[in-house]
Amino acid sequence: MHPKAKRLLQILFEKSFRYSREPVYPLSSGVMSRYYIDCKTALSYPEARELMGELMFERLSDAEVDAVGGMAIGAYPLAIVFSDVAYRKAGRNIRAFVVRKEPKKHGLKKHIEGDVQRGDRVLIVEDVITSGKSTVEAIARVREEELQVVRAIALIDRQELQGKNAVEQCGIPCEALFTLQDLVDLVDPGKESN
Numbered sequence: 001m002h003p004k005a006k007r008l009l010q011i012l013f014e015k016s017f018r019y020s021r022e023p024v025y026p027l028s029s030g031v032m033s034r035y036y037i038d039c040k041t042a043l044s045y046p047e048a049r050e051l052m053g054e055l056m057f058e059r060l061s062d063a064e065v066d067a068v069g070g071m072a073i074g075a076y077p078l079a080i081v082f083s084d085v086a087y088r089k090a091g092r093n094i095r096a097f098v099v100r101k102e103p104k105k106h107g108l109k110k111h112i113e114g115d116v117q118r119g120d121r122v123l124i125v126e127d128v129i130t131s132g133k134s135t136v137e138a139i140a141r142v143r144e145e146e147l148q149v150v151r152a153i154a155l156i157d158r159q160e161l162q163g164k165n166a167v168e169q170c171g172i173p174c175e176a177l178f179t180l181q182d183l184v185d186l187v188d189p190g191k192e193s194n
Contacts, residue, residue: 008051009178012156013186015042029131029161035180039127039155043077053081055177056125056153057089063151066120069097069112069142071134074127078155082125097122099138111141118146126154129176132166139170156180 001009018025018036025036042048056078068086069079079096086092097114116122122142126135139149152167157176167174 002055004051005055005177008048008055009182009186011045011048011051012037012039012042012178013183015045015048016040017183019184019187027130029133031161033160035158035184037128037156037158037180037183039074043127049077049081050085052078052155052177053085054089056082057085059175059177060123060151060153061086061090063123064121065094065123065150067095067097067114067116067147068123068125069099069114069116069138070125071138072098072100074134075099075125075138078125078127082123094123099141101137112145112147116142116145116147119148121148121150124149124152124172126152128156128158129154129163129167129174130158131161132163135163135167135174136170139167139172151175153177156183 016038020034023032023034025033027033068082069075076098083094083096086094095115097112097116100111100113124135124138129135135152142149149172152172152174154176156178157164158180164174
């Protein structure tokens, strides 16, 4: 594993990953799991954000996109760091946007916030893919605005509930920097909680 990826995985493990012998963590799907991943905790740290942006950009540097975004709230910081790294490393002006679950009730009442225009080619980002529901919802929303979704990437694929498959059924190639198994492999069985 590349040293940058190894370091980011360690940060995610230390700051964002929780595990138990018994399934005690309720997921948004309603399923109980032995594992919980909260990437927002790791996103609190500038080193983690920098590594996330660099690794996503390295993985997708060949993607011809005008903008990057996803569902509020987890995807927005990822969109920003991807955009920043693309500009800093390659001089590419890839704009960041966020998709709201519900449009604002005031102002322009938009579902999508950011400078995107009809026909833009976009990358959808996600922190964790489980069922794929929020990524699929983001794809549907941006398509309603006549944006062209070209790819999707997550920090972590839980490899549960066919989430990656759900995204790919939308006709969008989907990948992840890490899997749940990558985090589980770092668990010392003698130190599990519960």
